[in-house]
Amino acid sequence: MKAAVIVFPGSNADRDLKVAFENAGFSVDMVWHKDTDLPSGIDMIGIPGGFSFGDYLRCGAIAAQSPITRAVAAHAERGGYVFGVCNGFQVLTETGLLPGALLRNAGLKFICRTTPLRVERTGTPWTEAYGAGAEIDIPISHHDGNYTADADTLDRLEGEGRVAFRYLANPNGSARDIAGIVSGNGRILGMMPHPERAAENAHGNEDGARLFAHLPGALTAA
Numbered sequence: 001m002k003a004a005v006i007v008f009p010g011s012n013a014d015r016d017l018k019v020a021f022e023n024a025g026f027s028v029d030m031v032w033h034k035d036t037d038l039p040s041g042i043d044m045i046g047i048p049g050g051f052s053f054g055d056y057l058r059c060g061a062i063a064a065q066s067p068i069t070r071a072v073a074a075h076a077e078r079g080g081y082v083f084g085v086c087n088g089f090q091v092l093t094e095t096g097l098l099p100g101a102l103l104r105n106a107g108l109k110f111i112c113r114t115t116p117l118r119v120e121r122t123g124t125p126w127t128e129a130y131g132a133g134a135e136i137d138i139p140i141s142h143h144d145g146n147y148t149a150d151a152d153t154l155d156r157l158e159g160e161g162r163v164a165f166r167y168l169a170n171p172n173g174s175a176r177d178i179a180g181i182v183s184g185n186g187r188i189l190g191m192m193p194h195p196e197r198a199a200e201n202a203h204g205n206e207d208g209a210r211l212f213a214h215l216p217g218a219l220t221a222a
C-alpha cells in the first residue's frame, strides 16, 4: 500500500506523519505542493501539520490553492483515504473536503500540550482499533484549533455520526468540543490533535498508534 504526504512551505510534521504511515505498513512518497499529479497507485494521502505559507489569510487558505489540491480532491472523490492533521485539517476545511472552519483559539494563545479525547465512534478505519467511548491522550499544538460550523452543519455531523473525536477538556473553544470529524464515507479524517506524535515508545505515549492500526497499509502488512 502506498501513501503520499503533501509538503507545503512551512510544513513541520511531515516527517512525523511519514514515519507513522511507514510503521503502519505504507511505503511513503513525499509530494511537493507545486506538483500537479500524485505518484501512481496512491491509496492514502496525508496532509501534515505545520504552518503553511506562514498561516497568512487563514491557516490552510493559501495551501488550499496549491496545484496538488486538485489531485487530492480527485483522490477523495474516487473514495481514497485522506488524513489531515492540524494544519492538514485546516487545509481540508479550506478546500471544502470537510465542512466547517478552524478559528483562532478562544483564549487567543498558541496551545501546546497533551489533551484528553474521547473516541466518539467506531466503524471507521481510523477509530476501529479503539473501543467506542475510549479515552485517549493526544498532543495538540495550534493557535487556530477552534472548530466552528453553523448549527445545521453541526447537527448533521452529529446525526450522521461524523464526530470522530471530542475533547474532554475543551482547550480552544471548539463547537460541541469537536476535535476531529470524518467525511460521509468515513475515509477522510481531519483532526487538530496529533496522533502521529504519540505513536511509538520513544514518544512516551502510544495512544495515537491505534489510529493507524486499521488502515489498509497495516491490514495488508499484517
Ligand SMILES: NC(=O)CC[C@H](N)C(=O)O
Residues within 6 Å of the ligand: 048, 049, 050, 051, 052, 055, 059, 085, 086, 087, 088, 141, 142, 143, 144, 145
Ligand atoms: N501543528 C499545526 O499544524 C498547527 C497548525 C496551525 N499553524 C495553527 O497553529 O493552528
